[in-house]
Amino acid sequence: xxxxxxxxxxxxxxxxxxxxxxxxxxxxxxxxxxxxxxxxxxxxxxxxxxxxxxxxxxxxxxxxxxxxxxxxxxxxxxxxxxxxxxxxxxxxxxxxxxxxxxxxxxxxxxxxxxxxxxxxxxxxxxxxxxxxxxxxxxxxxxxxxxxxxxxxxxxxxxxxxxxxxxxxxxxxxxxxxxxxxxxxxxxxxxxxxxxxxxxxxxxxxxxxxxxxxxxxxxxxxxxxxxxxxxxxxxxxxxxxxxxxxxxxxxxxxxxxxxxxxx
Amino acid sequence: xxxxxxxxxxxxxxxxxxxxxxxxxxxxxxxxxxxxxxxxxxxxxxxxxxxxxxxxxxxxxxxxxxxxxxxxxxxxxxxxxxxxxxxxxxxxxxxxxxxxxxxxxxxxxxxxxxxxxxxxxxxxxxxxxxxxxxxxxxxxxxxxxxxxxxxxxxxxxxxxxxxxxxxxxxxxxxxxxxxxxxxxxxxxxxxxxxxxxxxxxxxxxxxxxxxxxxxxxxxxxxxxxxxxxxxxxxxxxxxxxxxxxxxxxxxxxxxxxxxxxxxxxxxxxxxxxxxxxxx
Numbered sequence: 303x304x305x306x307x308x309x310x311x312x313x314x315x316x317x318x319x320x321x322x323x324x325x326x327x328x329x330x331x332x333x334x335x336x337x338x339x340x341x342x343x344x345x346x347x348x349x350x351x352x353x354x355x356x357x358x359x360x361x362x363x364x365x366x367x368x369x370x371x372x373x374x375x376x377x378x379x380x381x382x383x384x385x386x387x388x389x390x391x392x393x394x395x396x397x398x399x400x401x402x403x404x405x406x407x408x409x410x411x412x413x414x415x416x417x418x419x420x421x422x423x424x425x426x427x428x429x430x431x432x433x434x435x436x437x438x439x440x441x442x443x444x445x446x447x448x449x450x451x452x453x454x455x456x457x458x459x460x461x462x463x464x465x466x467x468x469x470x471x472x473x474x475x476x477x478x479x480x481x482x483x484x485x486x487x488x489x490x491x492x493x494x495x496x497x498x499x500x501x502x503x504x505x506x507x508x509x510x511x512x513x514x515x516x517x518x519x520x521x522x523x524x525x526x527x528x529x530x531x532x533x534x535x536x537x538x539x540x541x542x543x544x545x546x547x548x549x550x551x552x553x554x555x556x557x558x559x560x561x562x563x564x
Numbered sequence: 565x566x567x568x569x570x571x572x573x574x575x576x577x578x579x580x581x582x583x584x585x586x587x588x589x590x591x592x593x594x595x596x597x598x599x600x601x602x603x604x605x606x607x608x609x610x611x612x613x614x615x616x617x618x619x620x621x622x623x624x625x626x627x628x629x630x631x632x633x634x635x636x637x638x639x640x641x642x643x644x645x646x647x648x649x650x651x652x653x654x655x656x657x658x659x660x661x662x663x664x665x666x667x668x669x670x671x672x673x674x675x676x677x678x679x680x681x682x683x684x685x686x687x688x689x690x691x692x693x694x695x696x697x698x699x700x701x702x703x704x705x706x707x708x709x710x711x712x713x714x715x716x717x718x719x720x721x722x723x724x725x726x727x728x729x730x731x732x733x734x735x736x737x738x739x740x741x742x743x744x745x746x747x748x749x750x751x752x753x754x755x756x757x758x759x760x761x762x763x764x765x766x767x768x769x770x771x772x773x774x775x776x777x778x779x780x781x782x783x784x785x786x787x788x789x790x791x792x793x794x795x796x797x798x799x800x801x802x803x804x805x806x807x808x809x810x811x812x813x814x815x816x817x818x819x820x821x822x823x824x825x826x827x828x829x830x831x832x833x834x835x836x837x838x839x840x841x842x843x
Contacts, residue, residue, distance in 0.1 A: 305635045308674040313706045316751065
């Protein structure tokens with residue numbers, strides 16, 4: 303278990319009450335974001351994101367499979383996250399932890415509900431064969447705010463994904479490895495995570511801030527301006543005004559984050 | 565025969581010297597060849613060759629002073645995280661003597677203490693104690709984490725670096741040999757001190773560091789360099805002379821400013837009176 307010294311808790315809370323932060327950022331300021339795409343040669347789409355010292359590698363892998371019987375004409379999306387033990391002393395090898403599952407689910411929700419991937423175009427033959435897109439998150443270094451970093455990485459990796467052209471002929475799939483098309487995307491999305499410490503709310507929490515948070519709220523917003531995902535964490539509560547405030551800030555940060563995809 | 569220069573960066577397995585040299589810390593001998601066992605910088609002292617790692621974890625040693633966090637309370641001892649692979653224990657008898665009291669009334673989980681390593685046994689069970697000047701619990705202030713190999717550099721020759729920072733920022737600073745540093749002062753000064761400490765950690769291997777840190781401190785706190793800097797500089801003359809030598813000749817044996825191996829006796833002896841009254 304990770305124990306945060308009482309004096310560290312005090313000093314962070316004091317700083318935040320004065321609208322300052324340990325690393326000199328403003329309360330609504332992101333750490334430096336760097337995105338490198340086409341990072342993994344074996345993956346059809348990939349990206350490496352660094353957000354301050356947080357580092358995530360995202361890869362996408364298309365595979366041909368059978369569609370779910372209730373949605374025979376749409377492709378399948380799957381998100382998985384792997385919190386590597388090198389990333390943080392708290393991360394253990396073995397079955398995925400609660401936070402790992404949460405991360406994968408929140409990111410998956412953001413991708414799915416924003417309907418950014420045109421899943422119908424991933425259908426090769428209705429009811430028989432569709433493309434399944436696997437999104438894999440590898441947490442390389444953990445210094446807080448995995449949600450935002452992961453979403454940036456997933457977005458960059460999806461935009462970078464090329465799927466081979468596949469045709470269905472006489473009950474058989476013919477794949478043309480040479481000819482590839484971009485993954486059909488209709489929208490983009492970003493995520494902003496806020497934490498409440500005491501009575502104040504800060505954007506992009508660092509590891510220290512995350513470890514003493516009272517409440518956490520992540521908001522996914524599409525480029526077209528819809529809220530597509532929300533996730534609340536922590537024991538504390540958020541008032542209606544606080545949530546509206548946070549949503550407003552998230553909207554104002556959207557364009558800043560979208561810039562990284564160009 | 566020697567294959568490397570002083571302060572050269574080496575990786576594990578790199579051949580450092582043959583014959584005529586003694587293997588020191590961070591090296592091993594294979595036949596007549598001395599190799600590096602760490603990633604770090606070569607240090608040549610007379611005929612002894614050693615490698616100072618760039619980063620390390622703290623390995624407890626008897627007599628060290630460390631900063632620890634209470635992470636467990638048991639029947640007759642506290643469990644202490646000392647920023648090391650080995651966790652420490654603080655027996656209740658060290659605190660109460662022969663009396664029996666409730667442990668959680670004195671130190672709670674999350675408290676930060678300044679401790680002495682009383683004993684380390686064969687299985688690396690680390691026994692800690694509070695006897696000594698300035699030992700006890702910290703109130704307020706911030707903790708800064710650096711890699712333990714840079715601790716001597718932060719203190720400097722006879723405490724030159726740490727005293728300079730203390731004078732300028734008017735912060736109380738306590739350095740534990742396990743790489744934890746406690747700083748208390750004005751909130752702004754605490755942050756400046758924290759940044760300065762991280763800067764020293766990042767540039768510990770470069771020459772002329774004391775002077776650069778001094779300039780940086782003046783710029784951060786006063787916003788300008790003092791006009792009488794020349795007179796100030798006289799006491800750093802030795803270092804500057806050394807800088808020139810270093811830049812001209814990497815082989816130079818003198819290692820005034822970038823000595824990693826400041827004597828442990830030179831470690832800060834804390835003068836914090838208000839800690840002993842907590843019991």
